Amino acid sequence: MALKHAVLAALLDGEYSGYQLAKAFDVGVANFWHALPQQLYAELAKLEQDGLVEGRQVVQESRPNKRLFRVTDAGRAELERFAEAPPKPSFIRDDLLVKVQSADRIGTGPVIEQLEERAAAAAAKIELLGAMLRTMRGPVDEAEYLLRGERIGGYLTCLRGLAFEQGHRDWCLRIAAVLKERQAARAER
Amino acid sequence: MALKHAVLAALLDGEYSGYQLAKAFDVGVANFWHALPQQLYAELAKLEQDGLVEGRQVVQESRPNKRLFRVTDAGRAELERFAEAPPKPSFIRDDLLVKVQSADRIGTGPVIEQLEERAAAAAAKIELLGAMLRTMRGPVDEAEYLLRGERIGGYLTCLRGLAFEQGHRDWCLRIAAVLKERQAARAER
DNA sequence: GCATCATACTCAAAAAACTGACTAGTCACA
DNA sequence: TGTGACTAGTCAGTTTTTTGAGTATGATGC
Known part of the structure; x- marks a missing residue:
């Protein structure tokens, strides 16, 4: 479960919607991982279920409503555990x-x-x-x-x-x- | 299907058994892909079914028998097609x-x-x-x-x-x- | 004489990542 | 007035990769 931690790490910077995260994890911006929107929405749902992130509804006019997520204490603890675990070696795959x-x-x-x-x-x-x-x-x-x-x-x-x-x-x-x-x-x- | 082409490319160098390939695709040696033995055996079986590689049995004394594989003309053509297709962008994932x-x-x-x-x-x-x-x-x-x-x-x-x-x-x-x-x-x- | 390593594979399953199709409203441009 | 792009998602399905557990034999080292 690697995307999981990438999402948590990204959300440490502040509150983001799935859509915003998706843009960050797309082409250029995410310098530490890459994922498609569908993956992120799925991952956010799982993280919320597990209590590692919290979402709140933001009602918007002239735009669809959105949900902003932030990391919970449990999420921060999970990241802490992840940081201590031995990392997998990285390979080029191209x-x-x-x-x-x-x-x-x-x-x-x-x-x-x-x-x-x-x-x-x-x-x-x-x-x-x-x-x-x-x-x-x-x-x-x-x-x-x-x-x-x-x-x-x-x-x-x-x-x-x-x-x-x-x-x-x-x-x-x-x-x-x-x-x-x-x-x-x-x-x- | 990327491992597929990586295996074909590796077999262009000569005849190899699954075991030999596995060693090359493990830790250090494979500079263009990484895969575990199980994946390679599975991939070789699929490639053989599709006629892209050919295996021949080599009987050994004092060692288990092995099968050596080489790329067929169809396999070479498949690599050719692959080389012409637009490549996927590569990302660091670490x-x-x-x-x-x-x-x-x-x-x-x-x-x-x-x-x-x-x-x-x-x-x-x-x-x-x-x-x-x-x-x-x-x-x-x-x-x-x-x-x-x-x-x-x-x-x-x-x-x-x-x-x-x-x-x-x-x-x-x-x-x-x-x-x-x-x-x-x-x-x- | 016993343990471990190297060769050579196989089977099954879970987890992670990718693909494609779809909804639905707003805005700008021509 | 419609065409496409942007925001904001959802659902279903496939492919790819990883993980774990075996089988069997001979050679090597202590």
Whole structure:
């Protein structure tokens, strides 16, 4: 049960609706997990049943009503237990790696394209994360913010996301270049 | 169905038994996917049913018999199709990130320990991957190997694994240091 | 001489994640 | 006046991954 703790951790930052969480756990923003809306609504329902989060109805005009959730004491205790438990090792799991693994045996054209698209996507995310980091730390410099700031959790996971995306971008570009050179070398013969 | 293609890609390198694949897909070696033995046996059975791999019995003395598998033409075609299809985006999914996200709200002691253990594990894997890369490229230098070598797929995915582990190690050490400093600063007051 | 490790697999089940289809009102744009 | 996008969800179902428990044999170490 991993999403469970990811949701609890996200809700430590304040009250959110399922919809808001879903946006955070979608594409860019969630730097420590990824999930679809349906999963989040289901998980929130389970967490509420277990008393780890509390929801309250917020009536809205000109918009559907929503339920905002926050972590209970029991939820905080559960996170505490989770933090103490040994973590599972983490692995990269990526379609593109599988494709590159077989890239010298099968057609490389589409793979090169995909590598370049990925590199561009990674570059965009690097921009986004950079902007998020600047916003979070505000006017103070990073060392100061990390030492005295509150709620640095999100900042720290963002840093990992940033490094990951940079590594991803660099690798994609390099591998694309390597595969292209090999194509060119093969064409010469 | 991602493991499916990962298995096909791994079998492009030659004939392997389920047991051998399982070892490769376990801890260190598989730089592009991770899976447990049971999954691999199941996947191989499915692939054989679908005609994407072929198995042959190898009778052994002093060891249980085994079945070696290789990719069929249909399997190669399936990989080709897979390579052309748009890849799914890849995400980091890591318990430790979740813990760090909430690290400024709950007890940080165990998390710091885990970060340092992870950093050590990453360092060990960096060593291992470095050795694997040296073995693969042999006496020639990297640029030459990448341009003219055969079967560079495994080398390229190893490079990604190496960069990932380096990023992981650096991040773990840095975050552990940050959390420690904050603890110290808090203790002073 | 006994325990443990390595090879080589199998079966069953639970948990986690993903996919697709659907409701229903508001707002902006052309 | 309708077309699509945004808010805010729900329901049902499949696929994928993980977990746990076995089987059987030979080799290795103390």
